[in-house]
Amino acid sequence: MTESKNDITLSDFQQLIREMYIEKDLARGVDGTFMWLMEEVGELAAALRSGTLEEQTAEFADVLAWLATIANVAGVDLTAGVRAKYGTGCPGCGQLVCQCSDAEKP
């Protein structure tokens, strides 16, 4: 894996969100935070239907931020999760280019 100067690692992003919001996030807890994630998911859906590419991009960022927030509160390491589940290829067939049948993996 290579990193250009414009890249951001998943762990840096999770840490950035932690530094910005962890105090409020811990006070709110997972349940309260999940509602906010859902609101952003709704905004993402709306942007995908009728927003500009710029608006869509911003909504993806917000959903990622709330996911990172919940992960912080729950004590989940996003990088470890991604690496364990997808670091060695498709979880279904183990191939880098998924070969699962359409019935198994959409």
Added chain:
Amino acid sequence: MTESKNDITLSDFQQLIREMYIEKDLARGVDGTFMWLMEEVGELAAALRSGTLEEQTAEFADVLAWLATIANVAGVDLTAGVRAKYGTGCPGCGQLVCQCSDAEKP
């Protein structure tokens, strides 16, 4: 931003999901893919309520993967979005440690 050998960048992750699934993803399109994201969000909610840390971690990875999939189909660069929205601090107050009032930012 520093990167250890276990880190993964957002752009590498988006590219990994692209390589694994882009053919099926393009055929399914954004609308069809969004349903799968919702299914994974539901599984994440269930894991947060009653799953182990390992199960929760895996569900976060799945939600991230479907988000990356939709971004790939929509032509959205997740890294650019995160950097534009959160790269200079909280979008609300501009501070690295959020100082927004609770009424403004939960």
